[in-house]
Amino acid sequence: MTASIAWQRRRAAANRVWAQFRTDRGGLVGLAVLCVIVLLAVLAPLITNSSGLDVTQATGGILKPPGNGFLLGTDESGRSVLLLLLWGSRVSLLVGLAATLLSVGVGTIVGVLMAHFGGWTQAVLMRVTDFFLILPSLVLAAVLSTVLTPGIGSIIIAIGATAWPTTARLVxxxxxxxxxxxxxxxxxxxxxxxLHVIGKHVLPAVAPLVFANTTLNVANSIITESTLSFLGLGDPNSPSWGEMLHNALQSGAVTARAWWYLLPPGVAIGVVVLAFMMCGRALEAVLNPRLRER
Structure with missing residues (x-):
């Protein structure tokens, strides 16, 4: 009976949050854009042929402009830029979401432990948090991605291991x-x-702000992944938007004025980051009582 009442209260709270979220037009636009992009990323294996990602099976010319069956032209290997863009969305979103979950999970645990136990536990964890805060996160992520075995997992660990301090201080x-x-x-x-105090009282109370902060961290994680891939520290076997920009720069697309190769991944990164930021700001305004009063 008690569990049923608790679930009813949670559903009522979720309905109130959704009703308030719908009043923010920017948040709704961002949510709609994210739904479309996620849907395209999920359906990419069904609506496209992954064999076109193999350079040995490329059928287009080198850096050909849009046309002749290629809506966004071709890259330096004759592959479809549109195909790379769709499959790159899967990698960029996967890394962004997974790295954010890792960083938010670590930050939440550290933040709760610092505040709950205090004393020497808080002193030690605060010094560790401050140490990671003063380090340039992008440089540290680049070093970690270089030291670890190249791959998507290494990028996720590198980003997640450097982005948790802000969440820890917030929590x-x-x-x-x-x-x-x-x-x-x-x-x-x-x-x-x-365990009872943390599990029954603390975590449910901090969860809304953590969730709102998560949507904002996804945008930062996607930017970091794109930057690392652009610098050549990503996984060369997995197409991502940052990897597309890196290959475009290396192949001379700038001097060849191949805008169809440079513009789509850059615009895709900007649109996804903006959509996550719009959703995050809307959620933050709904879940943060001070912002809601304003």
């Missing part, structure tokens, strides 16, 4: 605010343990 401040409330003191007085 720490929110956890301190939650644990200062009277019902937490009542839980301690009734004999609640650390």
């Amino acid at each position: 720490r401040s929110q956890t301190l605010a939650v644990e200062s409330r009277p019902y937490i003191e009542r839980s301690w007085a009734l004999g609640a343990g650390h």
